[in-house]
Amino acid sequence: MFFFRILPFLLILVLAAPAGAQDKVFNAETFTLTNGMEVVVIPNRRAPVVTHMVWYRVGAADDPPGQSGIAHFVEHLMFKGTKDMPPGEFSKRVKSMGGNDNAFTGHNSTAYFQSISVGSLEAVMKMEADRMLNLTFPPDEVLSERKVVIEERRERTENDPRGYFQEQMRAALFVNHPYANPPVGWFHEVGALERENVKDFYGRWYAPNNAILIVTGDITAKELRPLAERIYGAIPRRDAPARQWTDVPPLLAKMRLTLHHKSIRQPMLSRLYRVPSCAMNRDECLALQVLESILDGGSATRLYKELVVQKKMAVSAGLSYQGSAVSDGTVSASLIPAADVDVEELEWAFDDVLRNLISNGITEDELRTAKDRLKDEAIFARDSLMGPAMIFGQALVASETIDDIEFWPDNIEKVTARQVNDVAHKYLNPDDYGTRPYVTGYLLPPARSEKKE
Amino acid sequence: MKKFFFAFLASLIFVAGCKASAEDRFLDIQEVRSASGITAWLVEDHSLPIISIKFAFAGAGAAQDDPGKQGLAQLASNTLDEGAGDMDSQAFQKALADNSISLRYGAGRDDFTGSLKTLSRRKGLAFNLLRLSLTKPRFDTDAVERMRAANMTRVRNSLSDPEWIAARIQNDIAFAGHPYAMNSGGTLTTLRNITSNDLKSFAAARLTRDRLLIAASGDITKAELSKALDKIFGALPAQGALPPVKDLTVQGGREIALFRKDIPQTIISIIQPGIGRGHPDYHAFQIMNHLYGGSGFGSRLMEEVREKRGLTYGIYSSLYLLDHLKALTISTSTENGSAGEVLSLITAEMKKIQDTPVSDKELSDAKSYLIGSMPLALDSTDDIASIILGLRLDGLPADYLDHVGAKISAVTPADIQKAARQYLEPDALTTVVVGQPENITPTRAIDVLPNVE
Numbered sequence: 001m002f003f004f005r006i007l008p009f010l011l012i013l014v015l016a017a018p019a020g021a022q023d024k025v026f027n028a029e030t031f032t033l034t035n036g037m038e039v040v041v042i043p044n045r046r047a048p049v050v051t052h053m054v055w056y057r058v059g060a061a062d063d064p065p066g067q068s069g070i071a072h073f074v075e076h077l078m079f080k081g082t083k084d085m086p087p088g089e090f091s092k093r094v095k096s097m098g099g100n101d102n103a104f105t106g107h108n109s110t111a112y113f114q115s116i117s118v119g120s121l122e123a124v125m126k127m128e129a130d131r132m133l134n135l136t137f138p139p140d141e142v143l144s145e146r147k148v149v150i151e152e153r154r155e156r157t158e159n160d161p162r163g164y165f166q167e168q169m170r171a172a173l174f175v176n177h178p179y180a181n182p183p184v185g186w187f188h189e190v191g192a193l194e195r196e197n198v199k200d201f202y203g204r205w206y207a208p209n210n211a212i213l214i215v216t217g218d219i220t221a222k223e224l225r226p227l228a229e230r231i232y233g234a235i236p237r238r239d240a241p242a243r244q245w246t247d248v249p250p251l252l253a254k255m256r257l258t259l260h261h262k263s264i265r266q267p268m269l270s271r272l273y274r275v276p277s278c279a280m281n282r283d284e285c286l287a288l289q290v291l292e293s294i295l296d297g298g299s300a301t302r303l304y305k306e307l308v309v310q311k312k313m314a315v316s317a318g319l320s321y322q323g324s325a326v327s328d329g330t331v332s333a334s335l336i337p338a339a340d341v342d343v344e345e346l347e348w349a350f351d352d353v354l355r356n357l358i359s360n361g362i363t364e365d366e367l368r369t370a371k372d373r374l375k376d377e378a379i380f381a382r383d384s385l386m387g388p389a390m391i392f393g394q395a396l397v398a399s400e401t402i403d404d405i406e407f408w409p410d411n412i413e414k415v416t417a418r419q420v421n422d423v424a425h426k427y428l429n430p431d432d433y434g435t436r437p438y439v440t441g442y443l444l445p446p447a448r449s450e451k452k453e
Numbered sequence: 454m455k456k457f458f459f460a461f462l463a464s465l466i467f468v469a470g471c472k473a474s475a476e477d478r479f480l481d482i483q484e485v486r487s488a489s490g491i492t493a494w495l496v497e498d499h500s501l502p503i504i505s506i507k508f509a510f511a512g513a514g515a516a517q518d519d520p521g522k523q524g525l526a527q528l529a530s531n532t533l534d535e536g537a538g539d540m541d542s543q544a545f546q547k548a549l550a551d552n553s554i555s556l557r558y559g560a561g562r563d564d565f566t567g568s569l570k571t572l573s574r575r576k577g578l579a580f581n582l583l584r585l586s587l588t589k590p591r592f593d594t595d596a597v598e599r600m601r602a603a604n605m606t607r608v609r610n611s612l613s614d615p616e617w618i619a620a621r622i623q624n625d626i627a628f629a630g631h632p633y634a635m636n637s638g639g640t641l642t643t644l645r646n647i648t649s650n651d652l653k654s655f656a657a658a659r660l661t662r663d664r665l666l667i668a669a670s671g672d673i674t675k676a677e678l679s680k681a682l683d684k685i686f687g688a689l690p691a692q693g694a695l696p697p698v699k700d701l702t703v704q705g706g707r708e709i710a711l712f713r714k715d716i717p718q719t720i721i722s723i724i725q726p727g728i729g730r731g732h733p734d735y736h737a738f739q740i741m742n743h744l745y746g747g748s749g750f751g752s753r754l755m756e757e758v759r760e761k762r763g764l765t766y767g768i769y770s771s772l773y774l775l776d777h778l779k780a781l782t783i784s785t786s787t788e789n790g791s792a793g794e795v796l797s798l799i800t801a802e803m804k805k806i807q808d809t810p811v812s813d814k815e816l817s818d819a820k821s822y823l824i825g826s827m828p829l830a831l832d833s834t835d836d837i838a839s840i841i842l843g844l845r846l847d848g849l850p851a852d853y854l855d856h857v858g859a860k861i862s863a864v865t866p867a868d869i870q871k872a873a874r875q876y877l878e879p880d881a882l883t884t885v886v887v888g889q890p891e892n893i894t895p896t897r898a899i900d901v902l903p904n905v906e
Contacts, residue, residue, distance in 0.1 A: 046500055047828050079750075088760045091750035096818040098825015115829050147763030154718040155766050155786050160613050263714070266609035298550035300543050308599060309543060315599075315606045336606050369551045376553035379572060383501055383833045 024406035025378050026388050029221035033229060035237040036209030038396065041224050042216040042388045050121050050217030051385045053113040054128050055393040057212075058205035060183035061107040061245055061326070069185015070201050072105040073149055073193055077202075078112065079103075080141040082134035085127065087141045094124060105183050108326045109397040115385060118218045125231045132206055133235050142195045150191060153184045161261040162268075165443050169272050172255050173439045177248045179327065208232055210240035212396050216389045245327060248274065250435030258442040267343050269335040269350070270441035275321070275427045277329035279398035285323045286411050287419040288331070288427075292321040293370035294362055294420065295353075301366075303333075306353050313341045313349045324394040331428065343442050351430035358429055361421045375409040479827070482841060482851040485675050487682035493667035494841045494851060495678055498834065502573045504671040505838040506583075508686075509846055511666055512776065513565040513659035515637035516698050522647050523904060524639015526560035528600060529655045533558050533567075535596035537585035542596040545582070554579045556586065562637055563776040564846060565659060570835060573672040580681050588688045590656055592649045605644050608636075608905060615887040616784075618712055618902060619722040622885045625903035626705040627724045632698060633778060636904035661693035662686065668841035671834040700777045702726050706881035711895035712902070719792040719888030720784075723799065725878045727781040729774050730847050736860050737868035738876060739772065743819050744869070745806055746770030746783060751818075753802050754783070764791045768799075781876070793892025796884070803879035810866040824858045 029041045063070045081087035094101040099116030101124075114124045157163035167182050174180035184190070213232060215224055278285035295303050296319040307314040319333040337346040381387055395405050404411075427436075485493045493506075515526040534549070534556050536542040549556055555570040556579075567587075571579035611617040621636065628634040639647075665686060669678055703726045728738050739747075746754035747770050754768045768785035787795045831837050844853055886893060 046498070047831060049828050088750070088756070092818070095748065095751055095822040095826075098821055098829075100826060100829060117825060117828070144761065144763035148759055148766060151718065151764070151786070151788065152766040154788065159615055159716045159718050159720075159786070162613060261613070263613040265612045266606055268610075298546055300547035300550055305543065309595075315602045336610075338602065373550060373553055376572060379502065380553070380570075383503055383835075385832050 025408065026382065026406060028392065028402055028406065030402055031221060031225060033208065033233045035233055035235060037232050038212045039224065039228050040212065040214045040392050041219060041221040042392065043220055044217050044385060048118050048218045049115065049385065050118050050215055050219055051113060051115045051389050052121060052124055053111055053214045053389045053393060055109050055111045055212040055214065055397055056206060057109065057210050057397050059106050059108045059110055060181060061178035062205065062243060063178065063181060066189060067193060067197055068181040069149065069190040070193055070197060071110055072183050072185065073146065074198050074202050075103050075105045075110050076145050076149055077137060077142065077198055078131050078135065080145060081136050081138060082130050083136060084130055087138055090127060093127065097123060099124065107179050107183060109393065111393055121219065122227055125227060129231045129235060132208065132211065135202055137195055137199050139195055142198065146191065146193060149184065153187060153190060156184065161259060161264055162443065165259050165441060168257060169270060169439050169441050172257060173272050173274055175248055175251060176246050177327065178245050205240055207238040207240050208235045209237045212393065214389045214392050216385050243326065251437055252435065254437050256440040258444065260444045260447045262446050264443055264445050267337055267445065268443040269337065269343050269346050271333040271438055273331040273427055273438040274328045274436050275331050277325035277327065277398065278323040279326060279400050282404065283419065284423050286415050287423040288321045288323060289374060290367065290370050290412065290415045291420050291424055292319060293373055294366045295319045297370055297373050302353055302357065307335065307349055311349060313338055313346050324398060326398045343444065347440060354428050354430055358425050362417055367417050367420065371412055371415065374412050378409050478852065479854040483675060484851065485678045487679045489683050489687055491662065491682040491686050493669050493678060493682055494845060495675060496670040496837050496841060497674065498670060499672050501834065502672050503834045504571055504573050504576055504673045505834040506569045506667065506669045507838040507842045508665060508667040509564040509566045509842060510660055511564050511664045511846060512695060513664055514561040514563045516562050516632040517659065517695055518635065520635060521643060522651060523635045523643040524604060525647055525651055525655055526565055527638050528604060528644065528647050529652050530558035530560045531600040531604065532592055532597055532652060533586045533590045535600065536591040536593050538589040541593060548582060552578055554582060556583060560637060562633055580685050584685045587660060592652045594649060597649050597652065601644055604639055605641055608638065608641055615714060615716055615720045619720045619885045619887045621902050621905060622710055622712055622899050623722050623724055626708060626710055627703045627883045628701060629704045631701045633701065633775065640904050641906050657690065658693045658695065661690045663692045666842065666845040668838045668845060670837040670841065698777050703780050703883055705883040706878065708897065709884040709886065709893060709895045710897050710899050711890070712887045712899045713889060714887055716888050717789060718786050719789050719886055719890040720786050721792065721795060722885045723783040724773065724780050724883050725881065727772055727779045727876060729779040734872050737864050737872035740819050740823065740861065740864050741806065741869045741872045742770055742772055742781060743823060744811055744815060745802060748822065753806065754799065757798050757802060758785065758795055764795055789889045790891050792886060792890030796893060800879040803877045807870065807873045807877055810870050813866065816866055816869065820861055823861050
């Protein structure tokens with residue numbers, strides 16, 4: 001989940017990591033500057049344009065206790081001026097050069113990017129390097145931007161019970177873990193963030209050795225390197241804190257959240273599981289990616305086929321694995337019951353799909369077709385400027401390697417049926433979840449005693 | 454493909470007037486004509502093994518739906534790919550997914566559109582599936598019922614989304630008495646009324662060759678495409694008669710309609726008349742909109758409402774251009790307590806751009822952005838096909854993009870002021886507010902949402 005500085009018109013989010021066959025998918029080139037800043041170049045010569053991104057290894061999971069939303073607030077303030085750049089000027093300058101820019105904050109990272117003609121790359125690199133070091137935090141700008149962030153939260157969360165509900169599901173799953181907090185921050189904490197808090201946070205985390213530069217487009221490493229050395233390399237290295245996050249303790253009680261809300265007309269069933277991320281366990285991550293495609297690789301795969309087409313208990317049924325994280329990943333499922341079906345009945349039927357898969361295993365055809373679909377995704381992933389930069393950024397902030405991305409199709413090909421059956425059994429078993437229970441959510445219309453809106 | 458962009462970027466530097474030579478065009482669009490006379494515009498690009506075909510049945514969109522069958526085009530778009538020829542829904546969907554073929558239909562207000570994206574090595578199968586879905590759709594009861602339920606669910610689900618609510622009310626008031634006022638996604642009642650026979654009649658009457666426009670891009674040659682056109686589209690009926698749709702101007706000027714909803718933030722949605730791409734004042738109007746609220750950061754609305762006062766996460770104005778209606782819209786959201794202030798700022802900024810000429814710097818920055826950012830829109834094979842189809846739908850020549858830069862460059866501050874005075878109507882806006890806004894005096898209260906139940 002990312003919170004953008006501004007709502008993007010065109011958000012290209014390639015969630016599954018990509019890749020082609022036998023060869024490297026992207027043929028990325030990498031080097032490290034003397035101050036420790038990592039650089040990745042992904043050549044794409046279709047047009048004389050580039051996407052320039054800087055990713056910081058700091059995100060909402062690094063918000064200090066009581067200061068949720070601070071990483072995201074700093075991201076907003078990165079547009080509020082340096083010694084050389086008046087507040088609010090950054091995006092205007094990018095636009096005047098014919099470029100687009102934006103920024104976003106997730107639990108694991110904060111990233112800034114511009115898409116622009118290659119001739120303007122040096123100019124935006126200088127602007128980006130400037131705000132890595134020289135933010136000024138004008139007090140009146142901090143105050144008015146805090147109001148903006150609160151409006152952002154209202155728009156996404158307070159205004160729609162579906163936003164609230166998602167937030168609470170996550171909070172329940174990640175007990176004692178910073179992934180429990182929404183990147184935008186809890187309402188009562190965001191409003192209390194002060195200038196000194198954000199200044200401290202920025203000073204602690206924004207350093208070249210804690211950042212990754214990714215450039216995709218009409219440029220090579222050989223061309224970029226001297227520019228990067230001169231512009232980013234001039235920023236002195238500064239020690240950034242080690243990321244220290246508290247962990248989820250063993251949990252025994254089964255968790256089910258129910259929200260009856262007056263603006264809900266359509267009941268919905270959600271599930272959220274805590275599973276390994278790609279960074280935590282590469283082999284299990286690959287198996288989970290195959291499992292995801294077997295359960296939800298379109299309407300001819302298990303979940304939709306069994307629950308919507310055959311049993312007619314659901315109107316829709318979807319499941320996705322999010323493996324890009326420093327700490328745990330998640331599997332989330334979202335289902336809508338058919339008109340005459342209770343949400344409890346649907347939950348039982350959903351669990352039956354999993355029980356059936358766990359006791360009988362996946363079929364050869366399911367394994368083959370899922371792998372083929374995933375490998376094809378890697379080819380489509382190259383058909384974009386921003387997409388590959390997103391893939392590399394998300395993977396590298398979590399300390400996955402360049403080879404994990406470049407050889408992803410080969411690694412997917414090696415996944416066995418047994419590995420897939422194992423992760424299903426280990427993480428999605430409805431009857432034995434060990435000490436990591438999943439959270440079930442019922443989002444429902446008002447109970448009979450309440451009044452409808 | 455790089456060559457396509459050169460002339461265009463050069464126009465930034467050398468400004469207007471210079472004619473692009475054939476090999477120096479922004480997009481090298483070739484016209485392809487099949488043996489039977491079906492035409493398509495193609496941008497060939499063999500850098501990735503991907504083909505994208507986008508097409509439209511112009512004028513066959515939701516505006517043709519009977520008021521009692523609102524949602525017919527939408528339901529057709531969901532069911533054309535749910536089984537065709539000898540393949541039932543599951544067989545058809547499995548063939549698509551297992552071969553990574555993406556086939557989608559869309560029901561716009563004006564046009565009914567389709568898009569196919571495939572790896573080039575699967576093009577034979579992909580073209581065949583597309584042909585079957587267009588010419589031999591089954592509309593099996595089971596599939597129709599599933600898609601009907603999914604659409605009804607979508608409507609019920611949207612009821613917690615205040616922006617969706619605002620759009621329903623705006624359409625009803627601003628387009629009163631016209632098919633555009635209807636709910637193109639269908640109402641809960643009209644969705645129930647649509648039968649398999651309606652869908653069959655839809656296909657026979659609306660999917661005809663006389664209204665078919667086709668765009669293609671990627672890894673396919675002229676000769677291959679020419680053959681494919683006959684194979685895919687050749688069996689469609691040559692002609693179909695659809696009733697004409699009347700032209701319309703925005704209704705309800707000076708109205709402020711309030712839908713009271715228990716949420717902390719008010720949604721504001723405004724519409725007023727505008728002009729379209731063919732109008733002589735279009736580029737002045739387009740740039741005026743960009744400066745007023747179209748550009749996001751840097752626009753006057755964003756400066757005044759977000760950057761200076763922190764009253765919103767985003768505020769945008771946009772050109773809303775349909776075949777039979779040209780309009781300008783403004784949308785934002787703000788805390789209930791600031792709703793009146795934001796509404797005043799929206800009209801005050803309109804008056805300001807009418808009263809005072811824009812500065813040369815503001816105008817030249819806007820031109821640089823509008824011209825310089827054009828190559829960024831050509832990010833993927835799909836994007837390129839979309840742009841070409843857009844030209845065809847608007848009846849523009851294939852070299853339109855080679856000359857648009859010169860037209861934009863020619864606009865003066867006086868042109869902008871003239872357009873602002875002539876077309877902006879700060880005292881006659883059609884306004885919809887959803888929430889509990891303060892300091893706004895509504896002219897009417899809406900209790901029952903139009904075209905939902």
